[in-house]
Every structure is written in C-alpha cells, then in structure tokens.
Amino acid sequence: MIEQTSGFHARALRVIGQDLADLIPESLSIELHGNEFVANGFCTKSRIKDESSKTPWRNLKKLFDKVAAMIRAPNREPDLEFVPFSRTYNGDDIDRLDRQETIRRGAPNGIPDIYTLGERLRTIGKVIDAHNGRIVRIFKDLHQIVFEYQDAQGSLRKEEMSNTELYRLQQRYAAGRGGATPNESGAG
Numbered sequence: 485m486i487e488q489t490s491g492f493h494a495r496a497l498r499v500i501g502q503d504l505a506d507l508i509p510e511s512l513s514i515e516l517h518g519n520e521f522v523a524n525g526f527c528t529k530s531r532i533k534d535e536s537s538k539t540p541w542r543n544l545k546k547l548f549d550k551v552a553a554m555i556r557a558p559n560r561e562p563d564l565e566f567v568p569f570s571r572t573y574n575g576d577d578i579d580r581l582d583r584q585e586t587i588r589r590g591a592p593n594g595i596p597d598i599y600t601l602g603e604r605l606r607t608i609g610k611v612i613d614a615h616n617g618r619i620v621r622i623f624k625d626l627h628q629i630v631f632e633y634q635d636a637q638g639s640l641r642k643e644e645m646s647n648t649e650l651y652r653l654q655q656r657y658a659a660g661r662g663g664a665t666p667n668e669s670g671a672g
Contacts, residue, residue, distance in 0.1 A: 493609035493619055496521060499581045500573055501602030509601070510566060514622040521573040521619075529565040604629070607654045611643065 500514065500521055512525035573581075597603060605622070608631050612619055616636035623630045629650055632642045645653070 491610075491613055493612040493617070494606045495582065495609070496573070496578050497609035497619075497622075498602045498606035499578050499585065500571075501600065501605035502585050503573075503581050504571065505601045507569060509569075509624070510626065512601075512622075512624045514605075514619070516619045519574060521578075523571045523573070524568065526566040526568055529567050603654065604650060607650060607657055610657055611653075615641070617641070 497514070500523055504512065504523060504525075507525075507527040509525040509527050512523065514521055514523045516522075604624075608622060608629065609619075612631070612633045615633070617633040620632040620634060620640065622632075628644060628646050630642065630644045632640060635641055
C-alpha cells in the first residue's frame with residue numbers, strides 16, 4: 485500500500501526517475517494506478533539491457549567494435565530504433581530503490597544535479613505535493629513536460645512546462661531547498 489505522506493510525490497518520482505535514468509527515455513509517461521506507479525516510454529534499442537549477451541567475451545567484443553568504428557568512417561547516419569519499455573513501482577519498490585540510491589550516492593544532503601531525470605521528476609512531485617494533490621499522469625518528451633493531478637479540493641489541474649521553465653522552477657526549489665509554496669513555484 486502506498487501511503488501518501490508529506491513529500492510523497494517528490495520522493496516517489498525522484499526514485500522512479502533515478503531508476504529510469506539509464507534508459508535515457510526519448511518519451512516517458514507515468515500514471516498512478518491504484519497503489520502502483522506505471523511508467524511507460526520509448527528509448528533507443530541500445531539502452532535496453534540484453535541479458536543474453538553477458539558472456540566473458542562481451543567486453544572484448546565491445547573494445548573491438550569501438551576500435552573498428554574509429555578506423556572506418558561512418559558512411560551514413562546511424563539507424564536509431566526506438567523500443568518501448570514499461571516498469572511498475574509499488575511502495576516497497578520505492579523504499580528499496582530509495583535505500584539503494586542513498587547508499588550509492590553517500591551523503592544524503594549533497595546538492596542534487598538538477599539536470600538528472602530524477603531531479604526533474606522530483607520538481608514535478610514538489611508542485612503536486614505543494615497543492616496536497618494526487619498524481620494523475622505525467623508525460624515528458626525531449627521538449628516539455630505535461631502533468632495532471634488532482635488538488636486537495638479534488639479539482640483536476642494540468643500544467644505544461646518547457647525544459648527552460650522546468651529548469652527555472654528547479655533553481656527556485658534548489659535555492660530554497662524545497663521551501664517553495666505553490667504560489668512561488670510558478671506552476672498553478
């Protein structure tokens with residue numbers, strides 16, 4: 485069961501963003517279905533880990549491929565194939581991934597890198613939390629992020645932000661280390 489406490493959306497979305505960051509999604513949508521966050525999107529095929537290719541010779545093959553690529557000049561643009569991905573997160577998943585990331589990064593009070601997917605999603609979560617809201621849907625592509633949520637009164641709200649607007653909002657939150665209110669957030 486996902487329990488919504490103060491800062492719930494900011495924490496959950498940061499953790500989900502950190503988990504998905506290695507995929508470098510071209511597009512991403514996140515919805516809350518009951519007590520689970522469902523993340524769907526598209527990334528380039530090379531970002532999906534192929535578990536079947538893990539052999540002792542894999543690293544040697546990678547090195548050979550890199551050297552071969554440096555020797556011959558590419559004769560055309562690479563073909564990018566986009567593949568879908570889907571991940572589901574419940575409350576236990578969020579807690580487990582958050583503990584793993586806290587251990588990995590060391591100092592929990594360090595300055596976050598606001599360019600990461602986790603911090604971008606955390607900023608959206610802070611806006612939702614500031615309105616005592618509940619996430620409905622988030623959509624992110626290369627140019628913007630759109631998010632819908634229900635505020636404390638149950639009204640459906642929709643926000644659209646360009647990457648520049650989101651960056652400015654992140655800077656305001658980082659300057660106050662999370663102390664912004666909905667009126668200060670620029671969203672609303």
